[in-house]
Amino acid sequence: IDAVITPPAEEEMADEPMMEESMDIVDTAVSVDDFSTLVAAVQAADLAGALKGEGPFTVFAPTNSAFEALGAETINALLADPSGDLTQILLYHVVPGKVMAADVTDGLMAETLQGSTVAFSVSADGVMINDANIIQTDIETSNGVIQVIDAEITRPHV
Numbered sequence: 001i002d003a004v005i006t007p008p009a010e011e012e013m014a015d016e017p018m019m020e021e022s023m024d025i026v027d028t029a030v031s032v033d034d035f036s037t038l039v040a041a042v043q044a045a046d047l048a049g050a051l052k053g054e055g056p057f058t059v060f061a062p063t064n065s066a067f068e069a070l071g072a073e074t075i076n077a078l079l080a081d082p083s084g085d086l087t088q089i090l091l092y093h094v095v096p097g098k099v100m101a102a103d104v105t106d107g108l109m110a111e112t113l114q115g116s117t118v119a120f121s122v123s124a125d126g127v128m129i130n131d132a133n134i135i136q137t138d139i140e141t142s143n144g145v146i147q148v149i150d151a152e153i154t155r156p157h158v
Contacts, residue, residue: 022142023141023142024051024052024055024141024142024143024144025051025052025055025057025059025141025143025144025146026039026042026048026051026052027052027141028139028141028146029042029059029061029146033064034063034064034065035061035063035064036064037062037064037067037068037075038061038062038063038064038067040079041067041078041079041082041086041090042090044079044082044086045082045083045086045087045090046082046083047087047090047091051094051143052143053143054143055098055143055144056096056097056098056143056144056145057094057095057096057097057098057113057143057144057145058094058095058096058097058098058099058144058145058146058147059093059094059144059145059146059147060093060094060095060118060129060132060134060147060149060153061093061146061147061148061149062093062132062149062150062151062152062153063135063148063149063150065150066132066149066150066151066152067152069151069152070152088114089114089152089154091112091113091114091115092112092113092114092116092118092153092154093112093153094112094113094114095110095111095112095113095118096111096113098144098145099145099147100137100138100145101127101134101137101138101147104120104122104127104134105120105122106120106121106122106123107119107120107121108120118130118153129147129149129153130153131151131153132149132150132151132152132153133149133150133151134147134148134149135148135149135150136148
């Protein structure tokens with residue numbers, strides 16, 4: 001079944017990034033206020049250089065509220081040891097190659113840069129990656145694409 005990802009309701013959308021395809025994934029994320037926690041985490045884990053690389057990459061980018069749902073204690077613990085769990089969690093949000101909304105089908109599995117697999121599900125309610133809803137799609141950059149999600153995807157799909 002081919003996936004049809006419908007645009008999110010206006011109140012769910014993150015700030016519109018500057019749509020200059022000449023900007024890479026990191027620069028695009030920096031230009032969106034709702035990715036400030038993600039950007040801080042990527043910088044703390046020293047992954048910005050990798051995500052500025054040639055790619056292409058698909059980043060499933062959690063919004064600030066997705067990070068807030070983890071709780072301040074968890075976020076602070078992750079930031080205190082950026083080369084540990086934080087790096088693994090962030091790499092789990094990146095898939096090599098360019099996964100556009102039109103490419104997603106129900107049951108599709110993809111291996112992440114972390115090495116574990118994520119699973120996509122498509123229903124009348126929308127499209128999910130593991131337990132997170134994809135709320136904004138196909139933000140194209142010079143080295144890949146950003147898909148916006150409303151929750152962290154911290155558990156590998158079994």
